[in-house]
Amino acid sequence: MSSAGPGRRRGRPASAEKVAGEPGTRDRILSSARAEFAESGYDKASVRAIARGAGVDSALVHHYFGTKEQVFVAAVEGAFAPAMDIPDLLSGGREQWGEQLAGYVLGIWEDTVTRDPLLAIMRSAVANETAAAIFRGLIGRNLLRRVAGNLGAPDAELRVELAVAQLVGTALLRYVIKLEPIASVPVEELAGRLGPVVQRHLTG
Amino acid sequence: MSSAGPGRRRGRPASAEKVAGEPGTRDRILSSARAEFAESGYDKASVRAIARGAGVDSALVHHYFGTKEQVFVAAVEGAFAPAMDIPDLLSGGREQWGEQLAGYVLGIWEDTVTRDPLLAIMRSAVANETAAAIFRGLIGRNLLRRVAGNLGAPDAELRVELAVAQLVGTALLRYVIKLEPIASVPVEELAGRLGPVVQRHLTG
DNA sequence: GTCTATATCGTGATAGAC
DNA sequence: GTCTATCACGATATAGAC
Numbered sequence: 001m002s003s004a005g006p007g008r009r010r011g012r013p014a015s016a017e018k019v020a021g022e023p024g025t026r027d028r029i030l031s032s033a034r035a036e037f038a039e040s041g042y043d044k045a046s047v048r049a050i051a052r053g054a055g056v057d058s059a060l061v062h063h064y065f066g067t068k069e070q071v072f073v074a075a076v077e078g079a080f081a082p083a084m085d086i087p088d089l090l091s092g093g094r095e096q097w098g099e100q101l102a103g104y105v106l107g108i109w110e111d112t113v114t115r116d117p118l119l120a121i122m123r124s125a126v127a128n129e130t131a132a133a134i135f136r137g138l139i140g141r142n143l144l145r146r147v148a149g150n151l152g153a154p155d156a157e158l159r160v161e162l163a164v165a166q167l168v169g170t171a172l173l174r175y176v177i178k179l180e181p182i183a184s185v186p187v188e189e190l191a192g193r194l195g196p197v198v199q200r201h202l203t204g
Numbered sequence: 205m206s207s208a209g210p211g212r213r214r215g216r217p218a219s220a221e222k223v224a225g226e227p228g229t230r231d232r233i234l235s236s237a238r239a240e241f242a243e244s245g246y247d248k249a250s251v252r253a254i255a256r257g258a259g260v261d262s263a264l265v266h267h268y269f270g271t272k273e274q275v276f277v278a279a280v281e282g283a284f285a286p287a288m289d290i291p292d293l294l295s296g297g298r299e300q301w302g303e304q305l306a307g308y309v310l311g312i313w314e315d316t317v318t319r320d321p322l323l324a325i326m327r328s329a330v331a332n333e334t335a336a337a338i339f340r341g342l343i344g345r346n347l348l349r350r351v352a353g354n355l356g357a358p359d360a361e362l363r364v365e366l367a368v369a370q371l372v373g374t375a376l377l378r379y380v381i382k383l384e385p386i387a388s389v390p391v392e393e394l395a396g397r398l399g400p401v402v403q404r405h406l407t408g
Numbered sequence: 409g410t411c412t413a414t415a416t417c418g419t420g421a422t423a424g425a426c
Numbered sequence: 427g428t429c430t431a432t433c434a435c436g437a438t439a440t441a442g443a444c
Binding site: 040041043044122123125126127132135136139140157158161162164165166167168169170172173176177178179180181182185189193194196197200201 | 244245247248326327328329330331336339340343344361362365366368369370371372373374376377380381382383385386389393397398400401404405
């Protein structure tokens with residue numbers, strides 16, 4: 001998981017100490033990888049296509065990240081650190097948690113920036129155990145621990161997961177399967193209907 | 205989609221009119237295909253592995269069904285005709301529809317016979333458009349038309365799909381992602397919690 | 409840093425022997 | 427009916443030139 005770390009590294013950061021020149025190529029690869037994994041899922045997405053999308057050779061992708069799995073981890077899991085690290089989830093009163101949680105999840109799905117990593121996880125986790133583990137880790141760290149901890153009930157974790165099931169299922173039908181009419185209904189309409197249901201799961 | 209149909213076919217069914225001897229080989233292939241598609245999803249599952257599971261050669265699989273996609277359709281979509289064709293869905297009163305629908309969906313997921321085709325569809329529909337179309341067709345034909353028709357509300361379809369989202373999301377976390385504790389909780393516990401929520405979606 | 413070339417493997421599908 | 431042999435292709439990954 002650690003990237004480099006050459007042990008001893010002190011003093012003035014020289015202009016080219018080890019690997020200096022990366023004029024955005026690495027980021028372009030990561031961006032292309034996110035798009036590919038989002039569209040095709042882990043197994044179907046190819047390193048060649050990722051490289052093509054970044055305008056480089058496939059060997060260069062391996063040069064930067066190693067295996068395809070490491071590309072996936074770098075591209076997808078890394079993108080969640082900022083997205084999931086929201087400070088004020090469940091800031092309001094207890095009776096607003098449902099509305100807040102539903103609105104937050106729908107929000108990151110509607111945002112075109114955070115949608116790609118979510119699609120990538122979703123499309124990959126169902127057929128690839130590594131991606132499934134990442135998925136479990138994301139929900140565990142970001143929702144179970146944080147939300148269930150505030151509930152203070154013996155069945156808190158199950159409550160949160162049933163709420164997550166509603167939200168993930170909605171995202172699946174709307175953004176992945178594209179089932180009508182749920183795929184086209186305004187997000188405010190969805191939020192209005194899901195808020196109370198999530199609330200019921202959490203505190204009902 | 206039609207299988208054979210040699211036009212004129214009358215009189216006594218001769219012992220070997222066209223293709224007579226299929227001593228279960230075809231069924232063994234279908235069974236193996238269901239298992240493979242359930243475990244790996246459409247893209248990851250290979251015709252060779254399906255053939256191996258049936259104890260035959262991969263060429264024979266093509267001989268029977270044609271393309272891999274036709275194997276998938278035959279193995280998965282066909283298995284839903286009996287499973288989905290239940291006669292008494294929504295037989296009780298309006299206030300029991302939630303409980304009935306939740307119990308029915310959880311039931312076919314718990315049944316080890318019907319679970320494999322469901323897993324196959326689930327694992328395949330998220331990354332493969334053909335499988336997604338089958339998934340949409342299944343929900344559309346078996347749930348939207350039948351359940352929404354009984355609701356008699358202008359937003360009936362959206363109501364049903366939100367209920368389906370809850371149930372599909374639960375199945376995803378429990379049977380595919382295997383997220384704890386929802387993966388291990390008794391099914392009766394789940395049914396008790398999901399029934400009222402589904403009811404709320406439908407008639408709330 | 410970036411790419412060329414290649415090794416190695418697995419895939420879906422088909423032709424044709426038996 | 428079932429299998430052998432093979433084609434054509436794309437995959438991941440690596441070695442090494444520049």
